[in-house]
Amino acid sequence: MYWLPPSYNPAKPNPLILSFHGGGVNSDRQTDQDFFADASFNMDHVVVYPQGLLVVGCSVAPPTTVWQGVRVLPRYWDDVVFVLALLDFLERELLCLDPARVYAAGKSMGGGAINGLDCVPPVQRWVEEWAVRDGLDPSSPAVEKLPSGDNATVYRYGKDGGSSGKEGKEEGLVTFVMAGDHVNHDWPTTVDYGSTSRVLEPGQGPANFNGTSMMMDFFRKYKTPD
Incomplete structure (x- = not known):
């Protein structure tokens, strides 16, 4: 399944979100x-x-659609190989895409969260390890409370972590948003998308801010170096 934005031009490379x-x-x-x-x-x-595969006959859970990471999956399942093949097909057969502007987002397991069958580190440590991979300082990120309230907090990592009050080199290349006190296992949005989430106030959705808007700003800011 795919969606084309109003600005899509088949004659020039376009950015892609998976x-x-x-x-x-x-x-x-x-x-x-x-x-x-x-x-x-x-x-x-x-x-x-993309669409995940259905696990049938699993001894620990009923049939369910999953991504790689669950221990009971067959060894030949490889989401990295799948995504690379998907990108190759999209660029070769279907769409005009810019390989320097390919981004990924996901919910729950689609965002990298593994089920309780696996032992995983706290989210903060996972984010700090991403900062290290990108050559950033993981020790003192710049911290900002979102004006929307509910204790939603943004952590931006840079070369100096932003702790000096100066914008660090590549500050924000790794950005972690703590959604807030009352956001459950939901996509952070002020729009009610029909889930069973607790609605904070009439007319609002699961959160006091729109994570999609923040992700779009991030995607537009960065691309893969040549």
Whole structure:
């Protein structure tokens, strides 16, 4: 499943977002909650929604749609190989894409979260390890409270971490947003997308801010170096 933005031009390379659904649901569900396929949030990025595989006959869970990472999956399942093949097909057969502007987003397992069958480190440590991979200082990120309230907090990592009050080199290349006190296992948005989430106030959705808008700003700021 894919979506073309209003600005899509088949004669020039276009940026791409891969949006991965959570475990136990499907790509249709992801389109309902991430708002990437909504021109009010996204005017310029192609969006592709990959579909996970169905695990049947699993001894520890009923049949469910998953991504790689669950220990009971067959060894020949490889999401990296799948995504590379998907990108190759999209560029060769279907769309005009810019390989320097390919981005990924996801919900729950589609965003890298593994189920309780696996031992994983705290999210903060996982983020800090990404900062180290990118050559950034993981020790003292610049910290900002979102004006939307509910203790939503943004952590931006840079060469100096931003602790000196100066913008560090590549500050924000790794950005971690703590969604807030009352956001459950949901996509952070002020729009109610029909889930069973606790609605904070009338007219609001699961969160006091729109994570999709923040991700779009991030995607537009960065691209893969030549």
